[in-house]
Amino acid sequence: SQTIHQWPATLVQPVGSPLSLECTVEGTSNPNLYWYRQAAGRGLQLLFYSVGIGQISSEVPQNLSASRPQDRQFILSSKKLLLSDSGFYLCAWSPDRDPSGNTIYFGEGSWLTVV
Amino acid sequence: KQEVTQIPAALSVPEGENLVLNCSFTDSAIYNLQWFRQDPGKGLTSLLLIQSSQREQTSGRLNASLDKSSGRSTLYIAASQPGDSATYLCAVKPPSGTYKYIFGTGTRLKVLA
Numbered sequence: 001s002q003t004i005h006q007w008p009a010t011l012v013q014p015v016g017s018p019l020s021l022e023c024t025v026e027g028t029s030n031p032n033l034y035w036y037r038q039a040a041g042r043g044l045q046l047l048f049y050s051v052g053i054g055q056i057s058s059e060v061p062q063n064l065s066a067s068r069p070q071d072r073q074f075i076l077s078s079k080k081l082l083l084s085d086s087g088f089y090l091c092a093w094s095p096d097r098d099p100s101g102n103t104i105y106f107g108e109g110s111w112l113t114v115v
Numbered sequence: 116k117q118e119v120t121q122i123p124a125a126l127s128v129p130e131g132e133n134l135v136l137n138c139s140f141t142d143s144a145i146y147n148l149q150w151f152r153q154d155p156g157k158g159l160t161s162l163l164l165i166q167s168s169q170r171e172q173t174s175g176r177l178n179a180s181l182d183k184s185s186g187r188s189t190l191y192i193a194a195s196q197p198g199d200s201a202t203y204l205c206a207v208k209p210p211s212g213t214y215k216y217i218f219g220t221g222t223r224l225k226v227l228a
Binding site: 006032034036042044046049059090102107108111 | 119146149151156157158159161164204208214215219220
């Protein structure tokens with residue numbers, strides 16, 4: 001069966017510090033990968049998605065970047081965090097070809113507090 | 116641009132009640148619609164997925180319906196229990212060839228014992 005792992009679960013970082021959140025998927029190949037952010041009281045905002053190694057699409061211009069160095073690894077990064085980067089970050093994946101209609105699966109999320 | 120709305124934002128009901136959560140979307144050209152549950156501080160768990168050609172899906176006490184022409188979906192929860200307390204989100208997937216899922220802001224449900 002497929003599983004998705006996301007870490008760290010919780011992170012408190014000072015303004016101006018770097019960020020690295022990592023996500024890996026097991027039990028499948030060539031998944032579509034996503035990074036979402038969920039701010040308090042708001043819906044999920046799609047930040048990045050990737051359909052293959054090295055292929056990254058950015059949805060919202062901001063202080064963050066994403067990379068996909070391996071087929072099932074997706075990394076969210078920042079060189080200098082801002083207070084507004086605080087939030088709940090969710091990694092997700094969907095099968096490249098899904099006979100059940102492109103279900104999307106989520107990791108457990110990473111809480112980021114920038115202080 | 117597709118927009119997804121969920122009303123109400125919060126709902127509190129006594130245990131045992133049947134309830135309906137609503138999801139509206141502005142563009143009827145969707146590939147599928149999915150309902151999720153999110154417990155506080157956790158990721159999203161998929162509950163039901165309805166293909167654009169389907170009218171409803173059922174899983175246990177949950178029933179989701181889809182009316183594409185009117186841009187609406189409902190999630191019906193029968194005989195609610197305190198363990199159903201969570202935030203429920205719906206998401207639409209645009210037609211094949213695009214990879215973005217567009218989420219509503221969710222309905223926060225509290226079932227009182």
